[in-house]
Structures are given as C-alpha cells and as structure tokens.
Amino acid sequence: xxxxxxxxxxxxxxxxxxxxxxxxxxxxxxxxxxxxxxxxxxxxxxxxxxxxxxxxxxxxxxxxxxxxxxxxxxxxxxxxxxxxxxxxxxxxxxxxxxxxxxxxxxxxxxxxxxxxxxxxxxxxxxxxxxxxxxxxxxxxxxxxxxxxxxxxxxxxxxxxxxxxxxxxxxxxxxxxxxxxxxxxxxxxxxxxxxxxxxxxxxxxxxxxxxxxxxxxxxxxxxxxxxxxxxxxxxxxxxxxxxxxxxxxxxxxxxxxxxxxxxxxxxxxxxxxxxxxxxxxxxxxxxxxxxxxxxxxxxxxxxxxxxxxxxxxxxxxxxxxxxxxxxxxxxxxxxxxxxxxxxxxxxxxxxxxxxxxxxxxxxxxxxxxxxxxxxxxxxxxxxxxxxxxxxxxxxxxxxxxxxxxxxxxxxxxxxxxxxxxxxxxxxxxxxxxxxxxxxxxxxxxxxxxxxxxxxxxxxxxxxxxxxxxxxxxxxxxxxxxxxxxxxxxxxxxxx
Numbered sequence: 001x002x003x004x005x006x007x008x009x010x011x012x013x014x015x016x017x018x019x020x021x022x023x024x025x026x027x028x029x030x031x032x033x034x035x036x037x038x039x040x041x042x043x044x045x046x047x048x049x050x051x052x053x054x055x056x057x058x059x060x061x062x063x064x065x066x067x068x069x070x071x072x073x074x075x076x077x078x079x080x081x082x083x084x085x086x087x088x089x090x091x092x093x094x095x096x097x098x099x100x101x102x103x104x105x106x107x108x109x110x111x112x113x114x115x116x117x118x119x120x121x122x123x124x125x126x127x128x129x130x131x132x133x134x135x136x137x138x139x140x141x142x143x144x145x146x147x148x149x150x151x152x153x154x155x156x157x158x159x160x161x162x163x164x165x166x167x168x169x170x171x172x173x174x175x176x177x178x179x180x181x182x183x184x185x186x187x188x189x190x191x192x193x194x195x196x197x198x199x200x201x202x203x204x205x206x207x208x209x210x211x212x213x214x215x216x217x218x219x220x221x222x223x224x225x226x227x228x229x230x231x232x233x234x235x236x237x238x239x240x241x242x243x244x245x246x247x248x249x250x251x252x253x254x255x256x257x258x259x260x261x262x263x264x265x266x267x268x269x270x271x272x273x274x275x276x277x278x279x280x281x282x283x284x285x286x287x288x289x290x291x292x293x294x295x296x297x298x299x300x301x302x303x304x305x306x307x308x309x310x311x312x313x314x315x316x317x318x319x320x321x322x323x324x325x326x327x328x329x330x331x332x333x334x335x336x337x338x339x340x341x342x343x344x345x346x347x348x349x350x351x352x353x354x355x356x357x358x359x360x361x362x363x364x365x366x367x368x369x370x371x372x373x374x375x376x377x378x379x380x381x382x383x384x385x386x387x388x389x390x391x392x393x394x395x396x397x398x399x400x401x402x403x404x405x406x407x408x409x410x411x412x413x414x415x416x417x418x419x420x421x422x423x424x425x426x427x428x429x430x431x432x433x434x435x436x437x438x439x440x441x442x443x444x445x446x447x448x449x450x451x452x453x454x455x456x457x458x459x460x461x462x463x464x465x466x467x468x469x470x471x472x473x474x475x476x477x478x479x480x481x482x483x484x485x486x487x488x489x490x491x492x493x494x
Contacts, residue, residue, distance in 0.1 A: 002229040003062050003259040007070070011059040012079070013052050014093065015041045022060060022254040024075045028170040028234075028271035029161065032099035034075045036060060040084075040091040049091065053082040057178035058097050062231075073175050073233060074252070074259075078102060101173035103180045104131055105157035112286075112302050113149040115310040120167050123149060124160050124184050131156045131180065139169035139185030147344050148312045152304070153280045160184065162278060170271040172234050183234070186246065186268055190235030193228075193247075193263075201225040205270055223248060223266030231261065238265055277341035285335040285349070290328045298328060298348040300336055314348040326429050 010016040016038040024034035036058070040049060059076040081096040113123050120140030128135040133156070140163070151159045164171045164184060174181035201224070208221035224240060237246045248271045249264035288300035297313035314336060318325035328334050328348075339345040427434045433444040439454040447463040460466055468474055483489060 003074075003231065005254060005257045005259075007062050007064070008074075008254070008259070009061050009063050010036060010038060011061060012095075013056045014049055016093070017041060019060075019254070022259065023252065024060075025249070025251045026075075026099070026173070026175060026234075027249040028172045029273070030173075031102050031105065031157075032075065032077060032173050032175055034060065034077065034095075034097045036093075036095045036097070038093055040093045049084045049093065050082055053079045053084075053093075053095065055079060058095060059178070074231065076100070076175050076178055078178055099173040099175055100178045100180045101133075101157060101182050104128065104133055104160070104182070105155045108153050108155055110150075110152045110154075110304040112151070112305055113145065114312040116144065116146055116148065116312060118145050119143060120145060120163055121184070124163050127151065127156055127159060128180070128182065133180030133182070134174075135160070135182050135184050136174070136187070137184040138188050139164075140167040143167050148346070150278070150281060150286075150338075150343050150346075152278055152284065152286075154278060161273070162276065165273040165275045168269075168272050168275075170268070172271075175233075186271070187233075187235035190233070190237055190246070193232055193236050193238040195226045195228055195238065195263075196230070197227060199227075205266070207270070211274065219243070220267050220269060223264050223270055226263045226265060228261045228263060229258070232263060240265075243267075277343065279341045281338045281343065282341045283338065285337045287333060287335055290330055290332050290334050293327055293330065296327070298334060300334055300348065302336065314346055317347045317349055319350055329429075 005019055005022075008019045008022060010019055017040070019036060019038040021035070021037035024032065026032040056079050057077075058079050060074045062070040062074060064070050075097070077097045077099040079095055079097050080102065083094045085092045113126075120143050121137045123145060124140070125135055125137065143166075149163075154162070160182065161171050167185075169185040170183075172183040172186070174183060203223055203225065204218070205221045205223060208218060224245060226238075232247060232250070234247050234250070237244055239245070245265035246268060247263055248266045251262040251264075252259055254260075286302050286304060288302035290298055291301050291311055292299040292313075293316070294313075296316050298316045299311035299313050301308055301311060316327060335349050337347050337349040339347065424437045425435070431446055433442070435442040435444070441452045443450045449459075449461040451459040451461075453459065
C-alpha cells in the first residue's frame with residue numbers, strides 16, 4: 001500500500017500541521033540525509049522555532065487513519081539545519097537532518113589498542129560505546145587484529161569505517177532512533193522483496209575498472225535500480241537470475257502526494273571498501289612512557305591513552321644506528337615513530353629529554369604492574385637514571401677538589417644545570433656521566449671521577465686505589481711534582 005502525504009507525520013520539538021515535501025537517502029558508508037518541508041503551528045515566535053530545532057531529534061513516520069504508527073523507520077535522526085519563513089502568520093519550515101550516526105563524526109580523538117588478542121569487533125564496540133553509541137556487529141568477530149591499532153586524529157565514524165575496510169565489511173547507519181547506532185557488517189536478518197514491476201535499470205559500478213585488473217566477473221559489479229511504492233530496509237534481498245541481491249541504497253521522495261522509493265540492489269562487495277590506512281599517521285611520533293624493555297624491544301604507555309592497559313613490544317631503533325646506543329630505562333620517555341600510514345611500520349626511536357626528572361611524575365608505573373601482571377621498579381625504592389643529554393655547566397665534584405660552576409648557570413630542583421646552553425652537554429645513564437663543556441671534559445661514576453679542565457689541568461679522583469701500570473716507562477714531567485699522603489708513601493724497585 002502506497003504512503004501518501006496524509007499518512008506522514010513529523011515528530012519533533014516543533015509541531016507540524018502537515019508535510020508537503022519529504023526526501024531522504026540512505027547508503028552504506030554514509031550518514032543518512034533527509035529534507036523535510038512543512039507548515040508549523042503559529043503558536044510560537046519565528047526565532048524560537050529556529051533555536052528549538054537546532055540539533056534536536058526528528059522522526060518521520062507513517063501513521064494510519066486511527067493515528068497509530070505503521071512504520072517507524074522512514075527516517076530518524078537529528079536536525080543539522082533549519083530555515084523558517086513567515087507569510088501572514090503561516091510558518092513554513094524547511095529542515096535538513098542526518099541519521100544519529102552524525103554524532104560519531106564530530107570530534108576527532110586519539111588512542112591505541114595494543115592488546116593483539118582483541119578482535120575487530122572488540123575494538124569497534126569499545127570505541128562506539130565510549131562515544132555513547134550502539135553498534136550491531138555481524139562481521140569481524142573471529143578476526144584478531146594481530147598488530148596494534150592506532151586511532152589517531154579520527155572521528156569515531158572515520159575510525160569504524162577504516163576498521164570495516166580491514167574485514168571487508170560495510171558500515172550502515174541505523175535509522176530507528178536518533179541516538180548513534182550503526183551496523184558493522186551487513187544486517188543478517190531481512191525479508192525477500194517481490195517488486196511490483198519487473199522493469200529495472202542495470203548499472204556498472206566504477207570499481208569494475210578500478211579493482212578488477214583482468215576485467216572478469218563483470219556480473220559481480222552490476223547493480224540494479226528498482227522503483228517501488230513499498231518500504232524496505234537494509235537486510236532485505238531479491239533474486240535475479242538466481243543471484244541473491246541485497247539492498248545497497250534506499251532513496252525516497254514525496255511526488256504528487258505519494259512517497260516513491262528507489263532501491264539499489266547488488267552484491268555485498270559493492271558496499272565494502274578496499275583496506276586502507278590512516279594517512280595522518282605517516283611521519284607522526286607519539287610520545288609515551290617506557291614500562292618494559294627486553295631483547296632490544298620497548299613497551300610504551302602512550303600519552304594518547306588515558307588509562308593504563310596492555311602494552312605491546314616495539315623494536316628499539318635509535319637514530320644513531322646499532323653501533324653505539326643506549327636502551328631507555330623503565331619510566332623514561334620515548335617516541336613511537338610511524339614510517340608510513342601502515343600501523344605495522346611503528347618503531348620506538350628516541351628518548352625525549354626530560355632534564356633528569358623522575359618518570360613517576362608523568363605516569364604511575366604501579367598501574368602497569370596490575371594491568372600487565374609484570375613487576376615495575378618503583379622510583380621510591382630506586383632512583384630511575386634517565387639517559388638524557390643535558391646542556392648547562394659542569395657540576396661540583398665530591399671529595400676535596402671543586403670545579404667552579406659559572407655564576408650565570410642556576411641549578412634546577414634536581415641539583416643539575418638546566419638545558420639553557422647548547423655548548424654544555426651531559427650524557428647520563430645508570431649513574432654514569434660524561435660532561436662536555438668548552439672548558440672541561442669530565443667522566444664520572446660512583447666514587448670515581450676524571451676531569452680535564454682548562455684551569456685545573458687533569459684531575460683523577462677515586463675513593464678506592466688508583467693504579468698506574470705499564471710494561472715500559474711511566475714518566476711524569478712538570479715544573480713541580482707534589483705527592484701527599486696522610487700516612488705513608490711507598491716506592492718499591494723490583
């Protein structure tokens with residue numbers, strides 16, 4: 001039975017007397033869109049109508065003569081644009097609306113999924129639910145992600161669409177409620193369609209030329225357009241030449257007082273995308289905190305992740321190459337660099353300078369012990385030594401000798417020079433130090449220090465014995481040689 005303008009009702013925050021224009025389009029991979037024009041009751045002011053409609057819910061339904069709802073899924077969504085005109089106190093309202101899935105396409109966010117035991121369904125369900133949406137999955141449940149996935153500067157809608165391309169599934173907005181609801185994969189339930197007219201239009205999808213190099217299986221790229229007066233939905237299907245064709249697109253338009261539909265029927269491959277990656281990832285470095293290192297592998301809690309969770313090992317690839325490099329300490333900061341848009345191209349590359357600050361000020365490492373069931377050293381029990389290149393003046397040495405720090409250099413709260421002068425550099429790792437300044441070179445380890453200083457010459461300091469040993473001659477030459485000892489000096493000739 002045909003749907004006429006008399007059966008259409010607009011359910012919205014503004015009351016309508018009747019509808020004289022309605023058109024909508026729903027297609028896999030796109031937000032459903034609709035345009036509605038009607039006459040509103042003149043019991044409110046013009047400006048009040050426009051402000052009330054902004055981003056409000058709207059539903060267009062079919063009702064019978066008794067006022068009962070016959071079909072609730074003609075269109076349902078949110079108002080994205082409204083135009084109200086007044087002529088002799090008659091308000092004509094034109095509304096443009098989109099399905100509730102548009103709520104998932106408004107804010108770009110970033111996070112990572114490093115638990116490779118997740119399936120694609122686990123990933124998209126967690127993502128959509130965190131955005132207060134609902135998702136119905138019929139694909140990807142048995143397919144594991146195998147490698148970490150990074151949701152980077154994408155809306156939830158963009159990310160879920162990209163995940164659908166990884167499992168050759170379509171994403172289809174639901175049209176029952178105004179809240180965000182999507183299908184991940186084609187709906188499994190549907191009814192067989194028997195079109196009233198055998199006449200249809202056959203078209204060839206452009207992907208036949210883009211994806212089919214040998215130009216075979218042409219029938220798989222054909223789709224068929226049927227006209228109908230009856231309402232059908234995604235999941236419904238028909239048969240042509242014993243081939244099962246499914247609804248790929250629905251278009252409806254109110255013409256001459258009757259709502260007329262066009263259905264594009266085709267094979268499922270016509271509504272899926274070839275696998276693609278996020279181009280924004282190419283060349284990006286994501287900063288994180290090191291929570292585990294082993295076998296030249298590094299595990300990171302990334303700053304884009306609010307809560308601690310399972311981490312994944314990434315290959316440590318220092319910018320200096322593998323000839324001479326330092327593995328980062330647990331709790332220090334490191335970068336995850338993406339060589340291309342492919343998420344598998346990620347490498348842990350370098351450790352950003354933190355000027356010696358303890359890592360526990362940036363992330364609570366104890367949370368990872370519970371999340372990963374792996375003990376993590378606590379900075380309260382053991383000072384974490386950052387491998388960090390500092391700039392600043394030299395530090396005072398322990399034990400009787402002192403190298404003056406330039407007055408213009410002020411120590412920070414950690415007792416170390418700030419990174420203010422690029423000519424003064426320090427390399428720290430595991431309590432070892434190498435200091436390079438224009439007037440001094442020094443090497444330090446606990447209890448042992450060597451200075452080569454422009455003012456003081458060469459100084460050796462140790463809290464243990466110092467041994468000079470050579471197979472031939474040890475020669476000391478100076479204008480004055482002084483040897484002091486608190487107890488005795490022994491010189492033995494053998």
